[in-house]
Amino acid sequence: MDISHILNDLNDKQREAVSAELTNLQILAGAGSGKTRVLVYRITWLIEVEKVSPFNLLAVTFTNKAAHEMHQRIEKMVGLIANNMWIGTFHSLAHRLLRAHFKEANLSQNFQVIDADDQYRLIKRIMRDAGLDEAKWSPKQAQWYINSQKDEGLRPKDSAENVYDEFTEVMLKIFQRYEEICQQSGLVDFSELLLRAFELWRDHPEICLHYRKRFKYILVDEFQDTNSLQYEWLKLLAGQESKIMIVGDDDQSIYSWRGARIDNMHSFIKDFPDTKIIKLEQNYRSTGTILKAANTLISHNNARLGKNLWTASQEGDPIAVYAAFNDIDEARFIADQIKQWQEQGNRLSECAILYRSNAQSRVLEDAFIQAGIPYRIYGGLRFFERAEIKDTLAYLRLISQITDDAAFERIINTPTRGIGLRTVDFLREQAKQTQQSLWATAKQVTHLQLLPARALSALSNFLNLIENLANAIQCLPLPEQVEHVIHQSGLYHHYQNEKGEKGRARLENLEELVTAAKQFEPEETIANSKLTAFLTHAALESGETQADSYSDCAQLMTLHSAKGLEFPLVFLAGMEEGLFPHQMCLEEANGLEEERRLCYVGMTRAMKKLYLCYAESRFLHGKEKSQRSSRFISELPPSCLAEIRMRTQISQPLSLKSKSATLVPIENEKYQIGQYVKHAKFGSGIIINREGSGAKARLQINFEQVGSKWLMTEYADLETL
DNA sequence: GACGCTCTCATTTTT
DNA sequence: TGAGAGCGTC
Numbered sequence: 018m019d020i021s022h023i024l025n026d027l028n029d030k031q032r033e034a035v036s037a038e039l040t041n042l043q044i045l046a047g048a049g050s051g052k053t054r055v056l057v058y059r060i061t062w063l064i065e066v067e068k069v070s071p072f073n074l075l076a077v078t079f080t081n082k083a084a085h086e087m088h089q090r091i092e093k094m095v096g097l098i099a100n101n102m103w104i105g106t107f108h109s110l111a112h113r114l115l116r117a118h119f120k121e122a123n124l125s126q127n128f129q130v131i132d133a134d135d136q137y138r139l140i141k142r143i144m145r146d147a148g149l150d151e152a153k154w155s156p157k158q159a160q161w162y163i164n165s166q167k168d169e170g171l172r173p174k175d176s177a178e179n180v181y182d183e184f185t186e187v188m189l190k191i192f193q194r195y196e197e198i199c200q201q202s203g204l205v206d207f208s209e210l211l212l213r214a215f216e217l218w219r220d221h222p223e224i225c226l227h228y229r230k231r232f233k234y235i236l237v238d239e240f241q242d243t244n245s246l247q248y249e250w251l252k253l254l255a256g257q258e259s260k261i262m263i264v265g266d267d268d269q270s271i272y273s274w275r276g277a278r279i280d281n282m283h284s285f286i287k288d289f290p291d292t293k294i295i296k297l298e299q300n301y302r303s304t305g306t307i308l309k310a311a312n313t314l315i316s317h318n319n320a321r322l323g324k325n326l327w328t329a330s331q332e333g334d335p336i337a338v339y340a341a342f343n344d345i346d347e348a349r350f351i352a353d354q355i356k357q358w359q360e361q362g363n364r365l366s367e368c369a370i371l372y373r374s375n376a377q378s379r380v381l382e383d384a385f386i387q388a389g390i391p392y393r394i395y396g397g398l399r400f401f402e403r404a405e406i407k408d409t410l411a412y413l414r415l416i417s418q419i420t421d422d423a424a425f426e427r428i429i430n431t432p433t434r435g436i437g438l439r440t441v442d443f444l445r446e447q448a449k450q451t452q453q454s455l456w457a458t459a460k461q462v463t464h465l466q467l468l469p470a471r472a473l474s475a476l477s478n479f480l481n482l483i484e485n486l487a488n489a490i491q492c493l494p495l496p497e498q499v500e501h502v503i504h505q506s507g508l509y510h511h512y513q514n515e516k517g518e519k520g521r522a523r524l525e526n527l528e529e530l531v532t533a534a535k536q537f538e539p540e541e542t543i544a545n546s547k548l549t550a551f552l553t554h555a556a557l558e559s560g561e562t563q564a565d566s567y568s569d570c571a572q573l574m575t576l577h578s579a580k581g582l583e584f585p586l587v588f589l590a591g592m593e594e595g596l597f598p599h600q601m602c603l604e605e606a607n608g609l610e611e612e613r614r615l616c617y618v619g620m621t622r623a624m625k626k627l628y629l630c631y632a633e634s635r636f637l638h639g640k641e642k643s644q645r646s647s648r649f650i651s652e653l654p655p656s657c658l659a660e661i662r663m664r665t666q667i668s669q670p671l672s673l674k675s676k677s678a679t680l681v682p683i684e685n686e687k688y689q690i691g692q693y694v695k696h697a698k699f700g701s702g703i704i705i706n707r708e709g710s711g712a713k714a715r716l717q718i719n720f721e722q723v724g725s726k727w728l729m730t731e732y733a734d735l736e737t738l
Numbered sequence: 739g740a741c742g743c744t745c746t747c748a749t750t751t752t753t
Numbered sequence: 754t755g756a757g758a759g760c761g762t763c
């Protein structure tokens with residue numbers, strides 16, 4: 018048999034991993050070492066060489082994007098038989114199991130998946146109902162508590178033993194009530210998907226055995242991101258017989274704040290004693306310099322599994338460090354560099370600006386607009402998270418499962434139809450007493466005429482509306498169901514009345530939803546109706562942030578969302594103590610190490626050229642703040658860095674207190690603070706403005722570029738104000 | 739029920 | 754600084 022097409026384009030280590038004997042495998046795959054390739058080729062190897070049926074394969078990822086990509090690449094290698102294997106995220110696989118075994122999992126057939134926002138609303142409502150002081154107990158906290166309990170595999174009854182303080186007591190109470198409501202309404206949140214799926218196997222060994230026999234080979238991507246529950250789930254599935262291959266990089270674990278446990282990588286070796294460990298250390302992405310710097314940085318972390326990336330590619334340019342005067346100057350500098358990059362004939366989409374927190378994007382955007390650089394920001398509201406979309410989906414949810422109280426509450430008065438808070442409160446109270454869904458309660462209340470006439474008529478109009486919608490769409494194909502609901506619910510009309518750009522965008526989104534329904538093809542009929550499948554799809558796969566723009570754009574995103582991507586030109590902006598590493602992380606145990614890993618992730622995104630930027634002072638929370646440059650910069654080998662030291666060079670010769678100086682170029686024109694000014698005769702400089710002692714000065718600064726550095730050659734005090 | 743005022747708060751985010 | 758939530762008023 019010819020196996021060259023599988024092995025030829027792999028290096029020794031990759032080949033070793035791909036063609037390893039049928040045992041448990043732990044692949045430590047450094048950044049840019051061909052991790053996905055190894056996974057895909059291993060699957061191909063199993064199918065073509067080891068003659069494993071795709072039916073016996075399970076591949077697990079964390080994001081839908083990764084799952085899709087893997088599926089496509091496998092299909093390219095082995096053809097359509099790839100469709101026989103299960104590939105998906107932990108959540109989508111768990112969901113699939115629960116649909117198949119809803120009875121054993123104690124769920125209703127039409128159970129709905131709710132996203133984090135739905136969950137938040139539900140919790141908030143519960144807390145209000147319970148009359149909890151919102152200043153003292155925040156819904157966010159409660160949400161975090163509930164999810165982290167579930168992520169540890171704990172139910173309220175498990176946590177009940179550990180109540181020692183008021184906080185836990187209150188949280189537990191909310192947790193309990195939350196569970197009751199979800200169970201009653203047939204709602205399943207993200208953590209619940211995993212926990213239920215776990216319990217399904219734990220409590221029904223026969224079902225577990227069935228899947229154990231089926232999935233003889235399990236492959237897990239980004240294993241360093243698994244939480245306790247996901248790992249337990251995998252262990253349960255693997256049992257003694259199945260073989261697991263995990264691929265991960267402990268140095269790129271940046272989600273511990275979300276429950277991910279790097280420890281799972283250590284545990285794996287203990288829990289699966291015959292595990293073979295293979296390290297992929299050859300990096301195909303970055304230059305030698307970037308890699309050397311990244312390696313040095315991450316070596317400051319303790320408790321690593323240990324691995325050192327190397328590359329056969331060239332040294333490349335040094336890493337440029339730019340000390341900006343302030344955030345505006347930083348943004349301007351980045352925009353300038355990007356402009357130059359573009360003028361050299363490169364594409365904008367090849368550069369990424371990475372930052373620690375979303376708030377940083379604003380100044381960058383301003384600078385890009387000014388410089389006329391098109392950009393794209395990742396993050397923000399995703400398609401299925403938009404209010405108008407969620408409203409429509411809530412109608413559909415309620416129709417497909419009438420017990421869905423969360424959906425009921427969302428739309429009972431959206432668009433407004435005269436059902437006020439009082440009516441809703443009354444319904445809630447009644448529902449609580451009778452242990453019924455809001456829908457059933459509302460039916461009863463209208464029947465028994467328990468409300469004032471006006472409220473009663475509004476309520477029964479609403480009930481009729483839902484019933485009519487349900488009848489009308491029963492036999493329609495999915496896209497028409499969606500369209501019908503959008504119009505007949507009054508939502509379309511409602512958003513039509515919203516003025517301005519916003520309203521138009523919303524209508525467009527609603528139309529887009531119909532299109533999405535048209536294009537929606539459920540992978541398999543796991544759900545009992547296409548509508549249910551579509552609703553789940555919407556919850557599990559919240560969609561892209563923006564419709565794909567094909568124009569050439571600079572890419573702005575947080576460091577977290579840059580994971581898994583690569584760019585020829587990368588800027589890390591805001592390399593300041595307190596911002597990166599973030600203040601809040603410094604207060605947590607092991608917080609600093611995770612920040613360092615985040616920096617490592619950021620640096621290793623860069624292929625050719627990397628810039629590290631920090632601002633001497635920055636506007637934050639409405640105040641100007643000065644921070645030292647990030648310790649991460651000082652942890653890098655100086656030989657890898659080239660500083661662009663404008664600020665230091667200026668401040669030294671200035672006899673004025675730098676905090677009270679205003680720099681402007683020669684002509685007395687209007688310039689913005691932070692603006693970079695070039696003057697034919699006097700060179701170039703940056704305008705800063707600091708309030709301090711009260712004294713202000715107007716200065717002219719001349720610069721000269723010497724090698725890769727900017728040096729101040731002379732300055733003149735033009736005028737003292 | 740819409741609008742506007744005030745208050746608070748401010749990492750990272752997939753599913 | 755500025756977004757979002759809550760609250761009071763018309």
